[in-house]
Amino acid sequence: MSISVLPALDASKKAVGIFVVGLIAFVIGYWVNRNYFSDATPVQPIEFSHRIHAGENQIPCMYCHLYARSSRVAGVPSVHKCINCHKVIATGRAEINKLFNYWNEKKPIPWIKVHDLPDFVYFSHKRHVRGGVQCQTCHGPVEEMNRVTRLASLQMGWCLECHRAKKVENGRDCWTCHK
Amino acid sequence: MSDSDSIKEKWKKYRNPGYQDKFDYSWGMVIDLDRCTGCEACVTACQAENNLPIVGEEGFRSGREIKWIRIERYWDGEYPDIKLRFIPMLCQHCDNAPCEPVCPVYATYHNQDGLNVQVYNRCIGTRSCAAYCPYDARSFNWFSFTWDKPLDEQLNPDVTVREKGVMEKCTFCIQRIRQAKDTAKDQNRRVRDGEVQPACVQSCPTQALVFGDRNDPDSAVSKLAQNPRGYQVLKELNTNPSIIYLKNL
DSSP states (O other): OOEEEEEGSSSHHHHHHHHHHHHHEEEEEEHHHIIISSSSSSSOOOOOOOIIIISSOEEEEEEEETTTTTTTSSSOOOOHHHHHTTSSSTTOOOHHHHHHHHHHOOOOOOOOOSOOOOBBBBOOOOHHHHHOOOOOHOOOOGGGGGSSSOOOOOHHHHHHHHHHHHTTTTTTHHHBBBB | HHHHHHHHHHHHHHHHHTTGGGOOOOEEEEEEEETTTOOHHHHHHHHHHTTOOOOHHHHHHHOOOOSEEEEEEEEESSSTSSSEEEEEOOOOOOTTTTTHHHHHHEEEOOOSSSOEEEOTTTTOOOOOHHHHOTOOOOOOSSOOOOTTTTTTGSSTTTTTTOOOTTTEEEOOOOHHHHHHHHHHHHTTTTOTTSSOOOHHHHOTTTTTTEEEEETOOTSHHHHHTTTTTEEEEEGGTOOSSSSSOOOOO
C-alpha cells in the first residue's frame, strides 16, 4: 500500500501547499543570494567590520583610505597598516590570524571592490572630498555596517541628481565624467 | 524643462557665432607645415595614448583603419622638380561642426571648452557624422578589438576602450586637459599656457604642433595664429576649425 498525503488533499489545498513551499524557497533563495552572492554585499576574504573600526573606535575614514584627499582613488590600506595596530590589538582572534597569514606570505589581501565604476567613467575622490562631499553621501553609513553594502546605484542619473542640485561647474558636460 | 529640451537649448547656444568668448577656455592648435617632416611620431603617440586598435592589413585595405590623426602626403610637380608636402590631419574641432547637427542622438556636440565631444555611450552607430565630416577625421569601430596578453598592459587606463558600433575621433587628449584643469583647480588658478599637451604635440620632434587656449591672447597658439601664413583647411565650408595651419612655403 502506497502512502501519500496528496490524494487526501483536494486541489485547492494542493495549490496552497505548492504556493507556500514556493514562497519559502523564494525567501530563502533571496536571502542567500543577497547575503552571499550579491555584488552589492560581497563576502570579503577577511570579515573586516567597519562598524567596529569606524563606528565604535571612531577611526577617521582617511586614516586608512588616505589618498581620498589627494588622489583619484581613495586607496585600500596596505597590510602593513593593519599590522601596525593589530600587532598589539585583538591578537589571536581567528580573523586577525588570517590577516597575519597574508602578512607572513607577503601577499595583499584580495578585497572585493564594492563601489566599482565602469571603465568609461572618470571619477576623482579628490575633487569630491575637497568639494566638501561627505564620504557617507555616496558610500552610505559605512560606520554602521559590519560588511560593507553598496546602497547607491552608482548610475549616471544618480550622479547627476547631485550635480544638478549642487549646480556643479560644468557638472553636466559629458566629458567631465566620461572618458 | 525636460532633459532633451535643455540639451537642445544648450546646443543652440553653443552654435551661435562667438560663443567661445563667453567661456574660460577655447582649446585650439596651430600646425606649422614648414616644420612637419612627416615622421608620423604624432600618429604613433596618438595610437599609444588613446588605445587605438590595430586593424591589420585586411582591415586597412577595406578602409576600416582607426586613426585619430594621420599624415596626408602630397606630391607637387614632376620628377626631378618634385616637392613633397605633408599635412597632419585630425579632428578640427570646428566651431560650426557639420557632424553635430546630423547626429540623431546628440552623441556629438560642442562643449563649453570649444571641443567637439564624442560620447561613446550615446552613439548608436549611424555613421552620419563621418559622412558629413569634410576632413574625414572620424573612424568607426566595425569590430570589438582585443589586445593579446601582455599587450593589454599597455592600455591607457585614463581612456576607455571603445566597443563595436561606435564612432570615435580625436579628443584633443581630453584626459590630459582634465588632469591639468584638476591641478589648476587645486591651486585656484587657470590652466597655464603649455601645461596641456596632447600626445601628438608632446611627441612632435620638430614642434610643428602647438596646443593651447585661443581665448588667451598671450598664449603661444594665439600668437602663432596671427602669422600671415596661417589658414584653415576647407575654410570655404564655413566650419571655422580650431586648428590653424601655417602654410608650407
